[in-house]
Every structure is written in C-alpha cells, then in structure tokens.
Amino acid sequence: MHTFLAKDAASNCWSTGDVVNSVHCVTTEDGQHSCQTSVTRVVELYQCEKVDQQVPYSLVCDHRHDCQDSSDENFCVFPACSLTEFECDNKQCVDRKSECDYKPDCVDHTDELCFLYDQRFRKSNPSPKVVQFVKGGVRYDNIEDPALCLEIGTHFPCAGRGFCLPVFLRCNGVYDCPGKEDEADCRSYTCPGFYRCRGSTVCLHSSHLCDDISQCPQNDDESFCNLTCPMNCTCQGLSYLCTQPFSAHLHHAVRYLDARDSGMKLTALRSNNLLVHLSLVRCGLTDLGNVTLPNLQMFDLSFNQLNRITEMELRSLSNLKVLILTRNPLKFLFKSDDLVFEPHQNLRHLDLSQVFFEQLDVSRFGFAPNLRILNLSQSGIRHFSATGFQSLKKLFLLDLRGCPLTTFPLDLFAGLEELDAIHTDNYRVCCPSVLPQYFDLDRCTSPSPLVSTCADLIGSRSQHVILCLITIILFLSNTASFVIRVFIRRNSQHGPGEVLLTHLTAADFLMALHMGVVLVANAAYRGRYVFSDQQWRHSAACSVSGFLATLSSVVSTTVLCLLSSLCVWTLCETRCLHQHGAVLTHAVCVAVWVAGALLACLPLLYVTSLTGGFSNTALCRPFPETDSHTPSPLYAVLELFSLVASLVLAVGIAIVNFRDRNDHTFTSSDRQSATEQSQRPGYEQFRRQVGKLLVFSCLCRFLVGVFALSPLWDLASAREMRLSVSLVVLPLWSALNPALHWLGLARERARLKKHERLMKRLLAQGKN
Template identity: 30%
Template sequence: MCGCTIANNEIVILVYQQFYNSHTTIVDNFAKQFYNLNTTVRIIRYETKRPLVAFSLNKIQLHINDEQLQPFSVVNRIEKCEYRMMAEHLINSLRFSETAIKGIIFLDTDPETVNVAKEIFRSVSHVKHDLTIYRIREMPNIDIKVTNDFPHVTDVVIRRWKTLTAIGADYFSQLCTASSVMHIPKSYKCSSSQTFILSSQVCDGAPQCIYGDDERLCNFSCPTACKCRGFSVNCSNTNFDTNRIESVPKATRLLDMSFNKALNNIIERSHINLISLVRLNLSHCDIDNISPFAFHNVRHLLTLDLSFNVIKVLRKSTFEVLTHLTELNMMGNLELTIIESNAFRGLKRIQNLDLAGGKFRRVSANTFSGLTLEYLDLSDGSIEQIEPLAFKDISVTTIRFDNNNIKSFHQDMFNGVLNLKKLRTPAYKFCCVRPSYMKEEDCYPTKDEFSSCEDLMRLSALQTMLWFIGLTAFFGNLLSIMYRLIYDRERLRIGFGIFVTNLAAADFLMSVYLIIIAVADAAFRNRYIFVDDYWRSSAWCKLAGVLSTVSSEASILFICLITIDRLIVVKYPLGQLRVDKMKACVLAAFAWVLSIAVAIIPVVYVSYFQDKFYSKSGVCIALPLTRDRPPGWMYSVAIFVGLNFATFLLVAFGQWLIFSEIKAAKNKSAVMMKRRQKDLKIARNLLLVVATDFLCWFPIGVMGMMALRGHVISGDVYAWSAVFLLPINSALNPVLYTVTAILGRKKFAPSSDEQTRNAVIGELGLHRLNTFKIGRYFHDLQRQSGEFLSISTILDRNIPLTTKSILTICIRLAKCLDDLHNGSMFIGNLNIDKVLVYVRNNQIIGDVRLRGRPALQNKQEDSLDDMFQMGNLVRSLYKCRRLAQNVDHNPSYSTRL
C-alpha cells in the first residue's frame, strides 16, 4: 500500500490504463487544473484482472500505478508506487490527511470501467463528511436523463472527453475553489476559455467564441443511418454502398465504413474524395482489388484499416501517396497471393505490418524497401520461395515468417536489412543466413542437436564415431552371420543358434543405417543447410529411419528370446523342456514381423504422422528426448520408452532367474556341476551380451521419460545418445559372442546335441544307478536266481497269488517307480519279465526288483508311461487271481495272462 498524507486539499483521479495510454494529454491537463500550492493531486492508473475466475468468483483485482503530480516542478511526478488490490477495498484503503478536503474523481470511460465502478462504489457503505466522490461519463446527447446508481457518488456528464482539457475543473467547484466557474446549464462553453454563450448563439452564422468553435460543425451533415460525433462519421454495418459516398461530409476526419459488403469495389478506383480524412476503416468489406490511384484523394491519412478483406494482389507503389500514414492494418487478408516489389514504397512512418496467413508463395526482392518497422509478420502463410534481397533497404526490429513451407531461399535474403534484433523462422537453417550483426540466440528455432549450418553432423567427434561404429558393426555382424551360416551350421538346429544369428542380422541393419547417415554427412559437407529439406524428405532418410527402428526393435526382441531360451536350458538341464527348431523359427518370424510393422506404420499412416516422423532430425531417427511435440510423438514414446522399457524389465527378470539357478547349482554334487558347467558358462557369457544392450537402451528410456515430464535434455546428450549410445551394442555384440569365440578356438554357444544329450544320459544314468538308493531295485539275475522270480515265472509255476501278495507287489513297485521318477529316470516297457518278486518256500514275500537299466527322462510323458504300464500289470495280476479261483491248476493259466 502507498498513499500521501499532507496538509491542505487532496484530490485523487482514478483512470483506466488503456484510456490513459490513448488520452494521456487530456488526463494530464485535466489533473493540472486542480493544482495550486495548497493542493496535492494524485493520478491512480489501474489495470484489471480476475484471478479468481477458476473458483467461479468474478472479483476484480486492480494493478495500480499511483503517482503524485507536481506540474511546476522539473520532474512532473514524484512519489511513484505500484501495488495490487481488490477493487472493492480501494476506497477504504486510500489514506488522506485529517484536515484536508478530500476528493476522488473516477473516469468511467469503457465497458470494463463500468464493472470496476460497481466493485468500487458498491462497497462504499458510508463516507466521511469531507470525502467527495465524483464519476465522469461521456454522453454525446447530454439531454438524456442519467440515473445515479450509487448514493454516495455524484455523476458528471460531458459531451466529449476533450472538454476536460480546458474546462474540466469547472465542473468540480467544491474541489477547485481558487479558480472555479459555475457551469451554466443549457449553455455552450467556448473551447480553451472561461466564456459561456447561449445555446441559441451556436451556429447562428456569427462566431461568438474567440476561436470560432461555436460555428465549426454547423455545416456538417451526418449521412443517413450513420452516427456522427464531432468530425467522426461511423457508418459501420449500415449497408452503405459507393453511390452514397458523396453524402459523407468533406470535413470528415474519422470515417468508419467497416462491415459493408456493398463497398467491395470502393478502392478499385478513387471513390473516396475526403482530403481532410485522417482515419479510414474499411475492414470486413470483402474488398478484393486495390487501384494504384485509390488513395490519391485521401493522402493525409494517418490510419488505414484494410483488415479481414479478400485482397488478392498488392501492386507496386499502391501506398506511395500515403506518406503520413502511421498505421496500416492488413491483418486477415488470407487470399493475398501476390505482393509486387516496392508495394509498400512511401510508407515511411508505419511501425507494424501484419501479413500473416496470406497465400502468397514468393517474397520478391525489394518487397519492403523503404519501410522502418518495429514488427513484420509473415507467419502462418504459404510462402515457398524467398528471393535474394527480399528484405533489402528495410529497418525492422523483429521479423517473423515461421510456419511456412519454404522450399527455396538464398543466402543473400537478409542482405540490406538494418537493426534486426529478433527473428522467428520455420527452421534453424534460416538462422544460418541471418545478418552478421545479429546474435545467434535471438534467432528461433535454436540450433539442431546434430546439424550445423555447414554439416549434417556438427561435431567432428560425432562424425568420427559414426564411421567407426558403422564400419565395425557392419563387418563384425557380417562376419558373425557368415560364420554361423558356413562354419557352424549345426548350431542352427537349436533355438539359441537361430536367435543369435537373427540378432546379428538385426545389428547388421543398424550398421547399414549408420553408414547411410555417414555417407550423407560426407556428401553434404560444407553445404548441408541448403539441402536440409531435400535430405529430410528424401527416400534415403525414410529408409535410414525404418532400418534403425527395425534394427533396434528386433535386437531387443531377440535378446529377450535368447534370455528366455537360456533360462529354460539352465532351469531344465536334462532337456525336459526346450525351444526346438520349429518353435524358434516361428518366434523369430514373429519378432521380425512386429519390428517391421512398428517401423513402417509412421511411413504408411500419413494422416497422423504427416510424413514428419523420421524427418524430425537430420539423422532420421525419432527418439523422444525433447520436450517438443511433433506429429507422432506419442507413438515414439510408446515404442522407444514404453515397449522397450517393458521388454528390458522382462530381460532383467530373466537374468535374475538365471543367476538364481547358478547359485542353486553350487549345492549340487561335483559330478552334476561338471555336467551343467557348459550351460552355466553360456549363461554367464550371455549376461555380458544382454548387459551391454541393457546399458545402451535403459538410459534412452530414462531420458525419454524425463523429457516427457518436462525436463530439458541437452542437445549434445541427445546427439551422443542417437549416434553413439544407441548403436554401440550393434558393434559390440559380434565381438562378444562370435569374434572372441573364433579367436579363442571355442564356440560361444551351447553344443548342437543339446536336444538329445545321449552321452550325458548314459553317464548320468550309470552314476545315479551306482550312487543313489534306486540301485537296490535293479537285480543281477545270475546272483539272485534262487530268491527273486519274474512274475511270468511265478505264473508258470502256479505259485498262489493272494490279495495280500498282490497289494504288497503293487506297493513295492510303486515305491520303486517313485524313487526312479524323482531321480529323473524311467523304465519304459514295464512288463511281467522285467519285474522280479522275492519268493520263499513257494510263497510270495513281496520284495521287488527290476531287470535292466533305467534311462534318463527326456520328457514328462516318460514317467506317465511307466505308471500306465504299472496299472496294466496290476490289473493283469488281479485277473489271473480270479482265473485261478475258477480253474484250479489250469495248465494254460500263464498263457491267458
């Protein structure tokens, strides 16, 4: 808060900031009339805001600039201060001295000030006896009865605001006691004097005022349907046509003819003959043509409004006679197709020129010659060509021509432009030809993450890394593919070999992409800025973008498949579950189809991506590492951040499971560890391959999410991520799993007999037989012939079968098979000759042995077959018992069984 508290009279004038800007002289001269040595005058200018609209409250906040006036001082205003306050609290917050006469004068000038007045005066429930509040309102027809809306406020009505300049203080005799003159109703106060004349003396043919202003407008006849005030004529939206132009008074200074469609040909020739005219409004009149002689009879114009018409051509020297013009409004002429050279010659005083949205395709040389502007707007148009010297001989602070599809421009387009400080263009390449005195940071857009004005890759380090990584990945992956297709074809019979070979193919595509970018960089060296559009829209750039996307997505998917395959091998070392050749081929085909589809969609679906997905940058890749939102940015985030991040979470989980299996394997016996050593070594080596890919893609995913949340990613970080971090794994993969294997003369892959493991089965089966408790179930017939008999022998000798003995055989046999299956072994072809039962004194005791050697399980069905055959055997024993009960000592008993 601020306020002045001094003795004697104090007067506060409240005025809207926009009205003050356009009527500064009127307000200042009005305020000076109240000043004397015993009076303090303050001018409070305010702007309005409604900060609580979001909460459904339409309260007005005032941004106040409070100044104390000192008209006879060297510095006219002192004690300046600014503050904000709600409008309803303003009156009660102003501080005055206790002894002074206090007055507040409110200028009600605009629709907005009407709302402010309601807020300010509605809250004044009571005022002190020495505080007087006035509201000044302008009403051309002063005879209309004015209602007073606020009981504590006195309304003062004037015809024109200019009245305040000379005699404003006369209306406030209570505040201006030193030199006030009582206002006489129904009289005319002469301009710039204290003289009053009777209303009947106005326009009586003899001037009574010292300046003759009482006779000035006597012959001014307002046209039909128009509204006039002083020398101002408003014929807006009155169906005015060219036949009625002669009815406009010759002394007209301000003429508004807007929104009259019948005036579309008014400036095809010199229809308007008003030599005193200073302001002309012809907006929204559907004007489509301007004659070179249209303004010869209005050459004293200061303001010309031709906005929102359908003007198609601006010819040479169209505005040449308007040498006094300070404001030209051409906004909204969207049909403007041709602007000839020197079309604006003669307009030396205009400050701004708005030609945004026009359809003109070319900016010719010397188009704006001779202009001295603050702002030139050519944005959002159809400009395709800018000729050399297009901005020659123009002084301008800001030029804007962004959002144009400019296909041709010249490096001399800005030659001859003066005082340029700000430049907004469609692409950074135009900043490369900016005037040499202009700073780079004042030109928009900013420098590309990769390219410079001369080269596609602006950093020499990036150029070197591009060739190095590209060639390394090319020859490394080509060697890997040839090695596996020619020298290691057996590996293609298993899932691991198929996935690794396809991974090398995916990385090979990345090397092709890098070489394409490197070749383009070399071909466009020292001239890239002039071929930037050609390169980004070329088929080679699209091909490079598709290859990089296919390579990156396929590489991620194959790493995921390799991780799953190795996890299965480590988890099921005996081959119970495997990804065979057929399944591996199907999964590889699916990975390729998905990757190609992801890469091709931005090229095919033009309506959404607008053919700008891969042309976002000079390296033709669409990584979402910036805060920009170009067409297809959501798709880029979904693929490069969402899909890839989810896939690598799956890879990380798989690697954790592999480590768990490796840790659990340490508790196995030494022999079992030896058998699994090969698979575990493969898993460890594979971890290195996956880790490098993970370290390449994981940071890109993290940076993408950071950019999505609004964080700024440095341009250098973006460039190194795309050129080094993203493709480096394509160069490392063949070194990690192929080249090292060749140089070390050992194969970095599982053995090709991984699916069968015949040798392992034989050795492991013998070990289990000799080591574990299941060995006691297998019988040597030569040593056990006296005690154990096969079931077939028992039946031939008619040894009696009882229910108890059959149950005992069933229980012992089930226990035997359970121990075998827990040891990953099975019998296969279980029958009455392979099962031996202990017999003593011609009675079945029930202990069971098995003939032959077990085999290792390759699939779950092996143990199920044993159980099925055991069920058939028990069923046969019960069948034989029933037959024995019906036919005693039947010689064909065993034959039936």
C-alpha cells in the same frame, strides 16, 4: 475534465458539493475540501513518431501539436471547409460569423488576426470596471470598489483602483494590468479550486469551463464538453472501448475505438474519418467493404474470416502504418485488380502470424516498399519465391518462427541494408552465407541444430570422432559375429537362442551401414553443407540410410524382447524348444523383419501427417532436429516402443534371476551329485551368456523411452538427452551387443571349467 488533461494534482477542488467534470468534491466538517477523481486511464496512448513521448488519442488530429515532433498532426487529413466556414491556418473550420469577434475560435487564433489589442474600450471605460469577455467582444461592468473583485471569485484586481480582470488573464504571458503585476511570481503561482489549463499556468474558474468561449491557450477548457458515451462502451475523451455495436455516425469525432468481440462491422464506420486506432478483433468480418479512413494508422483485424485483402482496399487507408491480420483464412493477399498499382508508402508494420501460406511470393509485398516489421510466425511457410525479400529494402525486423522453410533462395536477404533482427526456427536462415554481409549474427535467433552446422553435416569435431569410432566398432564387431555364427559354426547345433542372436547381429549390422552412409555424406559436403542440406535430406541415400536405421532399431528391439521371453520360457519348457524351437524362431524372426520393413517404409511414402519423413534431420532419422521441432508420430511410436521393450526386458530379467536364485539355494542345500548337476539343461548356461546383454539393452531402451517422454516433463536437459540418444546411445548399443554376448559366453565357459575342476577334486576326495 478528464484526468489526462489535469495538471495540478495537488490543488484543492471547487467549493461545490457536487460532481464537477468527473471529480467528486465534498466539504468536510472542518471546512476543508476533499476531492477524488473517478476517471482512470483505460486506453493506450499514441506514440509519437520521432521522440519518446506519448499523448492521448483524444488529442491526435485536434489541430494542435502535442508531440514535440508534431507527428500527432502532420499526417492528419481533414475535410475541406464549406463556403459558410472560415479555414484556419491549421486546417480547422470555424463558423465564418465568428471571425474577428474578439473571441479566438481557431486553435491557432488565426480567426482573430484582424484585431490587435484594442485600447479604446479601456479609454472609454475608465477603471474601476469589471472586465467580462462575452461572445462578440468585451463588456465592462461598473463596480464601486475593486476589492469586490475577490468576492466575485472569477476575477482579480489590478493594483490601485485598476480593472477587475478575469482569473484566466493571470500569468497568461500578456501584461494586462497597467502595472504588469498580473504576470508577477508566476513560477510560484497556484490556483487552488480552479482548473489549470493544460500545459500552462493559466487558471479558470468552474463557471468559465464549457461556456463556449475558449480561455485556455490550448482551448482545452472547451474540449469534450458535450460528449456522450454510447451504451455498452467505456469512454475516455475520444477513446472508446465497446462491447456491442453502436451508432458510430453519431460519434464522428472518435479517434480510438477498440470494439473487439463486439460484432461491429467496418461499414458502420464510414463517417468516422478521424479514427486513428481501430481494433475489430473477432468481429466476424468477411470483407473490408472499401471503407475510406484517411487518418487510420493502426488497424487490428485479427481472428476474422477475411479471405482476401486487395491493394485497392489498402489504398483507401492511405495513412495506415500498422496492419494486423493474425488468424485470417487469407487466400488472396494484396492481389491488385489493376495492372499497375500505387505503392502504399506509409505501411510500416504488417502482422500475418498464423495465416497459413505453404508457399509465399514475397513480391506481393512490393506495394509496401517502406515496410519495417514483417511477422510471418506460425504461418507454415515451406517455400519462398526466388526473389526473396528483395522488394522490401527497408525491412528492419522479420519473424519466421513456426515456418519450416524447407526451400528458400540463398540470396533470400539480398539488398536488405537495414535488416537488424531475424527470428526463425531454421538454423540455415542464420548462416553467414545467407545473411547480408553487414548483419550481426547475434541478431539472428534460431534454435541450434543437434549435429549440423552451416559448414558441415556433423559440425563438431568431437562428435565426428565419436561417430567414426562407433562406426568402426559397429562394422568389426557385428561382421565378426555374423561370420562366426553363419560360416564358422554353421555345422554346430543351433537352438532358438542362437537363431535370435544371429538375427540380432544382422539387425545391428544395418545400423553400421546407416552410420557409414552418414559419414560418407559428411565427407562429401564438408565445408558447404548449407548449400546442399535439402539435396542431401531428399536424396535416395538419405532415405535408404533412414530406412536401415529404423529397421535396425525395430528388429533389434523386438529380437531382444524375444530373447528375454525365451529365457523365461526355458525355465519350464526346454525339450520342445530344443527339438522344434529353431524352425519356429526363424519363422517368428522373418515376421519381425517384415513388420519392421513395413514400418520403416512409411516415411518413404511421404505421408508427412503420419511419419514426418526421414528428411526432417540431417542424420536421416525420425528425430526432432532442434528443441523447437515437434517430434513426428513415427518418432513417438519408436521411442514409446523402446520404453515398453525396456519394461519387458526388466520383467524377464527379474523372473530369471529370481528363479535361478531359488534353484541355487535348493541345489546347495541338497548337495546334488556331479552327475545330477551335469544333467541340467543347457539353457541355464544360455541364460547366463545373454544375461549381461539383456541388462545392458534394458538400460539403453529405458533411456531412449524416457527421452521420448522428456518434452512432456519439460526437462531442462532434454537437448543433451536428444544429442546423446541420436549420436551415441543407439549406435553404441548396436556396437556393443556382440561384444557383450561373447563376453558372457567366455565368462560362462570359464565358470564351467572352474566347476569341472571342482567336481574332479570332489570326486578324487570321495575316492580317498
């Protein structure tokens, strides 16, 4: 027998040196029996519906209640009995000739209710006799001494000169011996070397197994006696694991079939009406073929080529509870060919993960009103119909991970009183105004956004204060710098450096405009942002704001690289730059502005496969909104550009500092005169003025670039880095650029004045 039917694991084996029912037994040198089972559990078990109990699939729909709640038999649909068969009360069909033959063929013994225990055989056959149960009745064999019963091996004697009764009548709950000793000490009764009937204390000798007569209370001594396992399959009772197609019509009793990757077709299972679990994963199926499997409860069709599932096809699977359709190219989902379709009352679990639906009409699931678990993960759904999930009143768990959900009704879950858990990538789905009133917010799992909340565009008060301060500094510093350079110093002679700084100020001023638009939107949507999220993200104001932020980042980064290159170039060439550099620099800056504007316009073209758009985040920048969002290609380009720019700045700063140090050493050793010192080009002063600005910009650009690569390194602090870059680093960098330049200019002027005083003192000492 199979290991899942074995109950007496500590018993010895039969005294045969052969393989008996998958148990290999040998006799050792000291006369002891050593046995070793060759069968292990290779398939999963059937989960009872209302109790925490599992039973083998081989025992499901076997006309016997193995689950305590009887759920393994209550749903079963059996074929009707023919005219030559007797129908038991449990819907089992047996040969009509076996009715009332003293041998119970029905599991519930209803074919023998016509007989009560007949004593006349015993009266006409006084003891001692050997009682033999055979087909058609009971046979009594003569025996001279009841002690010989023990030598037979299959019987035991009643007290005195009583009958020799078969061992399977010992501890079977019925008094068979006149003195009732056959039911004594049953708690301590063991049967070494015998088969212990399942769920009882009844024991069988090996000669009584598979003899076409049921002696065990649950008839398990006659179960699985003449089964054969198909080639390329691993079998355990009525559970098959197959790697190649086989003639399923020859195995009509199979209950569990896992034929994944086998190429098995559903049409080959037309005669397997008792199937309860079926897996046809990666079998190349293109249609279901209207196969009727009335007992099927679990159906796995993952990774096939199904492009449609109709309600008519599901109607033939009336007991189906779990349907898995992962990774199928479904175009027509539950489309009914009839105007009125019959609801599927038993379907509880539907898995449509990785089945792409850009827009889903949930009313299609109305055919399964008792659906409890719905998995739509990685299906790419962006829009839900206006009715939401109102047709699924019994829904308990919903998985929406991997679905962008840009548009959905605010009453998405209206009327779902049993909803217990939601998994999603969109934090707005977990807002209290969207969820049912009774719902526990902790049971809705979603990655929290970097900035926004259900109520406000900028949810944190501290974040709001920081952004306000940075925006004020942005406006004041860049406005003052731009006015001074363009209007107050317009008559001063401007070289290439001053031109670049003017363009840098203009680019940073665009970042101030962007921050101002975001703060105005935050004030406009305060307290009701979840209702206006999509309105804001797809508005013209958000698009313009994102355009300004992208343009500012690109132009300012490029201008800083030009500043660094200018500082390096002026170490060798100064006269040409001083005479013609301003015009050339203006031309280069105009080209930079044009290129930046073209790059910033890409998201406005809605080429989402290239850019992702400005509507991905509430800040209207091409940043990933949460840790789970994949950065857009434009975001990756911008941040990697920042990393390259930081390297360019670092190289320029290193070259300038190294050259200036050599020049300082040379002039100090030769003690050049004040006249020679005063004739050094003015670009040396300019390099000192922008030195701090370039160093600070290099650090910021490096931080931004490293942050872009943080997902590749799976950094635990990636979220904090994203938040700091989105909210603080870029705006603060634009706000401090003017201040750093003016600070460098002030320090350079102070250094020059100090140097002039020193020269005057040296000249005075020389005259004396």
